[in-house]
Amino acid sequence: MVTIKNVAEKAKVSTATVSRIINGQDGYSEKTMKRVLKAIEELGYTRNALARGLVSSKSNTIAVLLPSVTSRFASELLGGIETDAQRIGQSVIICNTDFNGRRTADYLKMLAEKRVDGIIFVSEWLKEEYERTVERMNVPMVLVATFTSSYPVPYVRIDDEIASFNATEYLLKAGHRKIGMLAGTREDPVAGRPRVNGYFRALKKYGIEPEDRRIAFGDFHYHSGVRAAETLLDSAPDTTAVFAASDEMALGCITAAHRRGIAVPDALSVIGFDDTLDAEMAIPPLTTVKQPIREMGKTALELLFSEKPRSIILPHSIVERESVRRLK
Amino acid sequence: MVTIKNVAEKAKVSTATVSRIINGQDGYSEKTMKRVLKAIEELGYTRNALARGLVSSKSNTIAVLLPSVTSRFASELLGGIETDAQRIGQSVIICNTDFNGRRTADYLKMLAEKRVDGIIFVSEWLKEEYERTVERMNVPMVLVATFTSSYPVPYVRIDDEIASFNATEYLLKAGHRKIGMLAGTREDPVAGRPRVNGYFRALKKYGIEPEDRRIAFGDFHYHSGVRAAETLLDSAPDTTAVFAASDEMALGCITAAHRRGIAVPDALSVIGFDDTLDAEMAIPPLTTVKQPIREMGKTALELLFSEKPRSIILPHSIVERESVRRLK
DNA sequence: TTGTATGCGTTATCAT
DNA sequence: ATGATAACGCATACAA
Numbered sequence: 001m002v003t004i005k006n007v008a009e010k011a012k013v014s015t016a017t018v019s020r021i022i023n024g025q026d027g028y029s030e031k032t033m034k035r036v037l038k039a040i041e042e043l044g045y046t047r048n049a050l051a052r053g054l055v056s057s058k059s060n061t062i063a064v065l066l067p068s069v070t071s072r073f074a075s076e077l078l079g080g081i082e083t084d085a086q087r088i089g090q091s092v093i094i095c096n097t098d099f100n101g102r103r104t105a106d107y108l109k110m111l112a113e114k115r116v117d118g119i120i121f122v123s124e125w126l127k128e129e130y131e132r133t134v135e136r137m138n139v140p141m142v143l144v145a146t147f148t149s150s151y152p153v154p155y156v157r158i159d160d161e162i163a164s165f166n167a168t169e170y171l172l173k174a175g176h177r178k179i180g181m182l183a184g185t186r187e188d189p190v191a192g193r194p195r196v197n198g199y200f201r202a203l204k205k206y207g208i209e210p211e212d213r214r215i216a217f218g219d220f221h222y223h224s225g226v227r228a229a230e231t232l233l234d235s236a237p238d239t240t241a242v243f244a245a246s247d248e249m250a251l252g253c254i255t256a257a258h259r260r261g262i263a264v265p266d267a268l269s270v271i272g273f274d275d276t277l278d279a280e281m282a283i284p285p286l287t288t289v290k291q292p293i294r295e296m297g298k299t300a301l302e303l304l305f306s307e308k309p310r311s312i313i314l315p316h317s318i319v320e321r322e323s324v325r326r327l328k
Numbered sequence: 329m330v331t332i333k334n335v336a337e338k339a340k341v342s343t344a345t346v347s348r349i350i351n352g353q354d355g356y357s358e359k360t361m362k363r364v365l366k367a368i369e370e371l372g373y374t375r376n377a378l379a380r381g382l383v384s385s386k387s388n389t390i391a392v393l394l395p396s397v398t399s400r401f402a403s404e405l406l407g408g409i410e411t412d413a414q415r416i417g418q419s420v421i422i423c424n425t426d427f428n429g430r431r432t433a434d435y436l437k438m439l440a441e442k443r444v445d446g447i448i449f450v451s452e453w454l455k456e457e458y459e460r461t462v463e464r465m466n467v468p469m470v471l472v473a474t475f476t477s478s479y480p481v482p483y484v485r486i487d488d489e490i491a492s493f494n495a496t497e498y499l500l501k502a503g504h505r506k507i508g509m510l511a512g513t514r515e516d517p518v519a520g521r522p523r524v525n526g527y528f529r530a531l532k533k534y535g536i537e538p539e540d541r542r543i544a545f546g547d548f549h550y551h552s553g554v555r556a557a558e559t560l561l562d563s564a565p566d567t568t569a570v571f572a573a574s575d576e577m578a579l580g581c582i583t584a585a586h587r588r589g590i591a592v593p594d595a596l597s598v599i600g601f602d603d604t605l606d607a608e609m610a611i612p613p614l615t616t617v618k619q620p621i622r623e624m625g626k627t628a629l630e631l632l633f634s635e636k637p638r639s640i641i642l643p644h645s646i647v648e649r650e651s652v653r654r655l656k
Numbered sequence: 657t658t659g660t661a662t663g664c665g666t667t668a669t670c671a672t
Numbered sequence: 673a674t675g676a677t678a679a680c681g682c683a684t685a686c687a688a
Contacts, residue, residue, distance in 0.1 A: 003680090014658065014659045016658075016683080026657095027657060044464060046437075047682085048441065048443065049442045050682095051664090053664095054664050054665065055684085068407075069403055069407045074403065078422065079396075079397045082424045086431070089438075091421045091442065095410075103414070113377040137374075222608070281606070282611070284586070285583075341674075347666065347668085348674090378665080379664070383668080384666090384680090
């Protein structure tokens with residue numbers, strides 16, 4: 001490998017001068033610059049980020065930890081982050097935790113060793129253990145679509161409970177009264193419970209008592225969506241509308257309905273959550289709660305490198321398509 | 329930051345000994361090991377990968393370059409790669425090229441500087457320019473779902489032309505004769521042209537002359553799929569079956585049909601390509617050509633670190649679901 | 657404007 | 673079994 005030393009020799013200057021030129025500082029004549037640039041060119045010199053990082057203690061690399069890479073939510077978020085990351089000269093390494101504590105801990109350790117400049121932690125409840133580790137690493141971290149109760153870590157997310165309330169109320173306003181819910185992970189304090197709470201709150205506002213048989217749990221993913229929908233359709237066949245905690249689960253519901261010959265939205269209305277491309281591709285196109293996913297990624301990056309830590313709750317909205325029928 | 333030097337002082341040994349212990353070499357007594365381990369624990373020492381990389385010239389990091397992160401193909405592949413990468417202690421950094429030559433070149437440069445241990449190049453034709461750059465970097469590279477004609481770079485892919493031939497013939501065998509195609513990028517020599525060729529070849533085998541009006545081009549993504557399908561449905565309304573060059577385009581076709589009140593598969597049969605989760609989620613569930621995507625990722629990683637460079641063509645298959653109707 | 661010298665945190669070679 | 677020390681490639685404080 002060719003180093004600045006080689007370049008320096010060839011250009012008959014010191015390594016210090018080469019370094020200055022490479023880093024766009026000043027303190028050299030036009031002439032020497034040209035000589036050095038020429039030497040760099042001829043030798044095919046490439047800067048060594050490892051060495052630079054050793055000196056600066058920076059890697060120009062950030063990490064995104066998420067429970068699953070394969071969901072549309074994850075990939076759209078990743079897309080948002082990656083785009084802006086490249087712009088500011090950061091590479092992003094992906095870490096699929098799979099909700100696995102061991103994998104997460106291993107990753108955190110590796111990231112500490114690699115001296116990443118920042119960590120974006122997505123969709124997963126931040127355990128105290130992780131929190132402490134990261135704090136010791138002395139690396140900035142921001143949470144996306146999740147939050148923490150104890151030590152205040154900056155986050156960017158929407159208000160899940162209000163969003164769910166709005167989604168359910170949307171169904172209510174459309175005249176539905178027998179409304180089921182396809183919930184996410186039961187224990188999940190981030191997107192699980194709050195979304196259920198919003199659903200409950202909306203029902204109560206309209207004087208409807210929530211029933212256990214109208215709510216079925218899954219894990220936000222498609223397959224769990226069809227399973228949960230089948231459970232729901234069995235235990236409460238008179239349901240006229242369903243609020244799903246994710247677009248994928250909503251699509252699972254549509255699949256389950258399709259299998260049983262239940263027409264959507266004619267016999268069953270469905271509203272989803274996320275507004276990923278899945279919602280658009282669905283037949284019928286899915287009415288859903290929109291999270292500004294790409295913007296969340298963008299914002300996370302900003303927060304990560306902003307001076308003073310702060311959190312942001314982004315606005316959500318409801319995108320009306322064709323999966324909800326107006327009753328009466 | 330605490331270094332081995334600090335550890336050494338605290339444990340009253342030399343840095344050399346600490347290094348040996350950290351790296352599981354031998355040459356120290358049980359007693360000193362315990363002392364050192366204790367010091368490491370108490371000091372909260374973390375290895376510095378930057379420094380290690382500087383001496384070893386390795387980063388334990390690989391890069392995946394792909395034209396888009398947000399497609400299901402990309403994320404499923406990424407999932408496959410990431411899983412195995414973690415197993416062998418490699419982090420993976422993602423590079424979204426967006427088919428943009430400039431971005432790709434920039435990324436390649438950055439990867440060279442970061443001294444990545446390997447590059448996986450996905451879905452995009454490998455320009456000679458890139459090839460030369462990587463060759464100069466002296467970093468192993470493998471191609472996924474693409475290949476190159478000049479300098480032989482190892483690849484893993486399926487046989488796109490045969491797969492398309494099979495898909496088209498599947499339609500033919502089902503009794504269809506007026507078969508349209510929703511093709512990918514026209515100029516794409518990897519998944520564009522070969523898939524069209526396979527389609528042509530199958531038609532000819534059955535004595536059918538391909539017609540221009542029955543083929544519409546897109547870019548493999550959903551929106552282009554609905555546009556292309558609309559074009560096709562306009563120019564050849566008598567079409568009874570469509571072969572789409574990707575699942576997303578197939579879903580686009582279903583959407584277009586749905587908008588026009590054309591029932592799938594009753595009035596129009598559709599077969600896709602990839603077998604991502606999209607195919608499963610579709611209404612009706614999509615019959616499609618299966619690429620073993622996760623396995624391709626896994627294999628790519630193996631090839632990347634295998635002794636002698638070699639290429640692999642993985643088998644494809646047809647997954648029958650409900651989007652194709654048997655005629656007569 | 658330019659050069660010298662030191663340190664960044666590790667590994668590895670050579671002694672002891 | 674253990675230690676001293678020279679790389680690794682670069683940035684930078686200090687001199688000149």
